[in-house]
Amino acid sequence: MPNDGTAPTGRPRAAEQGGGRRIDALDVLRGVAILGTLGTNIWIFTDPDGPAGFLAGLPAPDSVAGTAETVLRFLANGKFLALLTLLFGIGLELQYRSALRRGRRWPGWYLWRAALLFTEGVLHFVLVFEFDVLMGYAVVSMLVAYLIGRRALVVGAWAGVAAVLHLASISLLTAALVVLPDSVRETPEPLVGLYAHGGYPEQVAVRLSEVLVYRSESVFIVPLGIVLFLAGSRLHRAGVLADTVGGARLRRRLMALGLGIGVPANLATSLLGPDWFLADRYLCAPLVALGLLGLVPALVLRSRRGPGPVRRALGAVGRTALSSYVGQNVIASVLCYGWGLGLAATLADWRPWWVLAAWAAICVLQLLLASWWLRRFERGPLELAWHWAYLAPQRRGRARPPSGPGAGTETEQMGVAR
Template identity: 45%
Template sequence: MSNSHGVKRVPSLDVLRGIAIVGTLLTNIWLFTGGVGDESIGRLDGRWEGDISLLSGVLSNGKFLGLLSILFGVGMAIQFESAMRHGHRWPWRYEWRSLLLLADGFVHFALVVDFDILMGYALVAMVVAPLLRLRTRWLVVAAALAGALHLFLQFRNMAGITAYTTPPLPEDFSEDAASTGDWSNLPTPTYFEEVAGRIGDFWNSRYEAFIIVPPLSAFLFLSGVLLWRAGLFKGDERARTLSRRLAIGGLGLGVPLTVWEYLPLPGGDITGALSRYTIAPVVAFGYLGLTLILLRRRGGSGFFARRLADVGRTALSCYMLQNVVALILFSGWGLSLGPLGSVGTIAAWAGISGLLMLAASLWLRRFRQGPFELVWRAAVDAPFRKADRARAHERREPEKDASLSAS
């Protein structure tokens, strides 16, 4: 999730990554606090608090995950250009990097949460990475094919399969608990029982990551690569024009489709089924364009922009940390602060987001990367250190000979 050494950081990318991380938490926080399902929240909290949960879902559900996927593709493009500059064979290093991400994702899945995204990202990245050697026009074709496959699968499944929205509830979750708010009769598993349950139910829990999302992720990764190559993150007029088009197109199309399912209009069931995996990514492109417009107008140097950039620079660490903190706060074996109503859930999201910003800012005063990023960098580079030293030595020898000749 971070740039490689030797690549000048793009400040707007760091801010966008930070927004994607805290925005993804806004989607997931409801699962931690017990606010599962708009209907149950409305019964527990009253109408206006139910509206808060509804608004949160409209703004966040799938949108920031889509944004994070686009930015993952941008990072892939940066890694490819860095590899070409340094004479590295592509995509061998990146495939090793993806294998490490897969292992990291499994550990995060098993020990923390069952809705981890890293494993799915790693598997799709292994397939997409070799395509970056193609010319841009063929990447456009590949992106179009991935998008078409995703739409085909969505429309094929729409009639008979309910879209995945949240991890499954416990088997003994009852309507009485949802309606009364009395969750005391639900058994509280220990941490190790939760770990064993996730591992035992591995394939069912990974249905979203391994079955539903891969074609969409491939499309968004390739879109991020194409946007990077198109110069979206440069400061010229072309970049500003592209940002405006993304904002107007993404929000102009995505927002009406997002709210369509909540209006008394025909076709609401269709837009509802397409909301998380098809309409939300459209909105994500709009968020991307709008954020870049605002950052360019304001210089991207405000207090919150800097704090979000800190989170973006430590994106992998913050993504894992936010889930660990939420798990400790709200799980039955932890502090068991839930279930919370809508206001409490939003307050929990704001509090954890603030903690991430503070921790990232303090950490980056002493280190260049986040803690997981430092370990990650060492593991990624480890198999190639000998070859890199030999290559660096070969480059130094001609330079030394040339200086001796000149003298």
């Protein structure tokens, strides 16, 4: 969620394939992905049993409330996370292009960016949220950074192997869920009540003690991350965000794949029940994300009268993606957990209606806050801290007296574009 490599500007500008200006459609896409990711995570925060209750599966669709929750969770499950992963791949492509344009080594200082992202992910996991995605993205970005500039045949081979590994692992795990008795997958007793009534230090302690459980997802979806990062990079090269005939054709194909095939497949796996959760989230949802990658830019580029208030606000969330992602999880924690307002337990009988209201309220708040902040600063609060940390070692390098042959070219060799 760090900057995509283009310089921030006061206002969103039209989509471009490169250069120094921001890509408006990309900012809007990020905003949609961030708010949509909350649409998945909000069910974790609002479950009285916390992550353990969420992992226990969907409620039985034997009532209006149960059916509504099943449908609402289907609408968000995995789709926006996969979209966010595709957008990370586009951001990596932009960083790579910027490095080439400036004559800088690759991956060079990008690895420092990835290390900072991993550090942010560790802090976010320990202090805020069990299912942090930043750590996984950092690891995948380090791997893909060495692939992104390779020949198409090499990239295709890596993507193909990763896709086969991912398909095999999800198929085996889904088969295991289908055959295992439900009693094996009950909510762990020690965690019941912790999030509804326990204190903040106790929650941090559980995250640390159960780190293998909560980080297992980040490990087994590394192959999917590689596929989506590389897909995002190649789709950007193919012009998915470009206002061209070829770009429009590519977007239509993505919409046909994602919305015409992905959505029905995703609906089918949702209706098959909780045993098919992994297939629903990690096989079908990425297809839907490709459809969204075609749909959102098509809507943005169709408008010729400039961005309206909703589009500007979504773009603001996209430009402050890291702050918005962490911020929404902090807000949801304060609202839902026992050490905060404790609404998860207090309003448990009002699920899923109050959950939908909480998601909408947090989204509106973030749209307003991001817009307000960017009228005063060029980056989000966490982005400012991240930018300072990224530049700090480079400043120290520039401060050292030149020594040896080629010392005068040191500045040109440093890092990737910001």
